[in-house]
Amino acid sequence: MTARPILTVPNPILKQISTPVAAVDDAIRALMDEMLESMYEAKGIGLAAVQIGEPVRVIVMDLEWGKADAPDHRAPRFFVNPEIIWRSDDLAPYEEGCLSVPEYYDELERPAKVRLRYLNRDNELVEEDAEGMFATCIQHEMDHLEGILFIDHLSRLRRDRALAKVKKIKRAA
16 A cells, blocks of 8 residues: 555645445555555554545544554554544543644644444444543544544634644745
8 A cells, every 4th residue: 555645734625524435345445544554654643534635434543653662553443434422521632733734733622532433444333432532533533524624623813823834834845
């Protein structure tokens, strides 16, 4: 598999709402493998298919990869047609970043715990609870499926600052 380029703001594809997947088949598994390679190459922990130009409801994630105690350990997760079926009222702050908004980080508050339902890599329906970094990351990636970037949750001033930083990085490249 080869890594694909990750789209960055202000690419209009990132604002598209992703379409559901009928079933997890070999084509979707191949897409997920390309997504993983793209995510690992970019040193990320989560990626939605729309970020590589495929507006379908597919997410890959690896919260274990790149940790200091085992930098080469990989534990990829796959989420197809994910939906949040419950959110806690408690919020948790996390500093978020995004491969589509390179080198910009800001703190957001999201529900501290969520329950989600999705199809896994084997096309099996899974329901599970998420909290901590997992809850934050899955909500962040699921926003992508709705055409929402984490900077869309920020004030106009902070969002404009993020966009200006990305434009400056692109000019320097």
